[in-house]
Amino acid sequence: MAKARVGLYAVHGEELSRTHKSCPKCGPGIFLAEHENRRSCGRCGYSESKSAPLPKAKPAKAAEPKASPPRPSAPAAPSAPKG
Numbered sequence: 001m002a003k004a005r006v007g008l009y010a011v012h013g014e015e016l017s018r019t020h021k022s023c024p025k026c027g028p029g030i031f032l033a034e035h036e037n038r039r040s041c042g043r044c045g046y047s048e049s050k051s052a053p054l055p056k057a058k059p060a061k062a063a064e065p066k067a068s069p070p071r072p073s074a075p076a077a078p079s080a081p082k083g
């Protein structure tokens with residue numbers, strides 16, 4: 001049942017290391033982990049924010065529908081016809 005997923009990524013050693021920045025504290029050889037908007041070193045804990053954060057397209061928020069006011073409850077008329 002379990003499928004071995006090997007070979008999903010073709011890593012060309014040097015090419016991969018190029019995308020990662022080396023830690024300024026630990027020096028070359030220790031690369032920073034890439035996060036969405038920052039990098040961090042798993043060795044010394046150094047972290048830095050990326051200079052150019054990805055511009056996120058935020059959908060314009062539509063006007064919210066107004067909540068209907070509470071309806072005044074109708075006066076309960078005593079229904080007890082005699083006759």
Ligand SMILES: [Zn+2]
Nearest residue numbers: 023026041044
């Ligand atoms: Zn480090």
